[in-house]
Amino acid sequence: MMTLIVVVVVSGALILGALWGIYGKLSNRTEGFLVALAGGALMVSAILELLEPATHDAPxxxxxxxxxxxxxxxxxxxxxxxxxWGGDSGGGLLAAITLDGIPENLALGVALIGADPLSVAALSGSIFLSNLPEAAGGAKEMSKNDHSKGKILWLWVATALLLSAAAIAGHYFLDGATKESLAYIRCFAAGAVLASLAIEVFPKAYKEDNYISGIATAIGVILAFYLNSLGK
Structure with missing residues (x-):
């Protein structure tokens, strides 16, 4: 049950974000602030929930x-x-989220194996915070290019389903894998997440919200660190 709840919450953020970007109002500064906050949270979770535990189970x-x-x-x-697709297009961001999200959600599914709810809260919460504004920004850019709103929404729904499948696969099909194998998957996912932060998340946040993005990043770090401490 916990696996289903986490998958629905995390992947549902993509659909909610897409709806927000297509039909709601999202200023550039608000988007930049949220993206920076999400980036700070995801950076902490990549290290504390993926990389650090993996070093105990693998060389x-x-x-x-x-x-x-x-x-x-x-x-x-x-x-x-x-x-x-071009670096600033919504389609490019959609593809980038998918590339980042597959190993990220696979690792999320792995993290759910034998984990208690609080220890998973930091990682799933950070991915939620990351997916929501990224989906909103991507859908917003795609709608500017005269794409059908219905088609845009279905693209994001399909992406959410794909990432959900990755999380479920990670949880059920890797349940019998060795700790060392799971550790390597976590490390690979951590590398993909950190790279996405460097070239996708933080540059976009600074572009939209300038120096306030630095404060938003710190808030994201604080939130993720606090969530992580609850599971200790």
């Missing part, structure tokens, strides 16, 4: 190498996406 050198590989893979795929 440190291999764990860190998988972080680097995850970052390299994300950057390479993100580059190809931007060559295809």
């Amino acid at each position: 440190l050198s291999w764990a860190l190498l998988l972080v680097l590989i995850g970052a390299i893979v994300f950057v390479g795929l993100d580059y190809l996406v931007k060559q295809r």
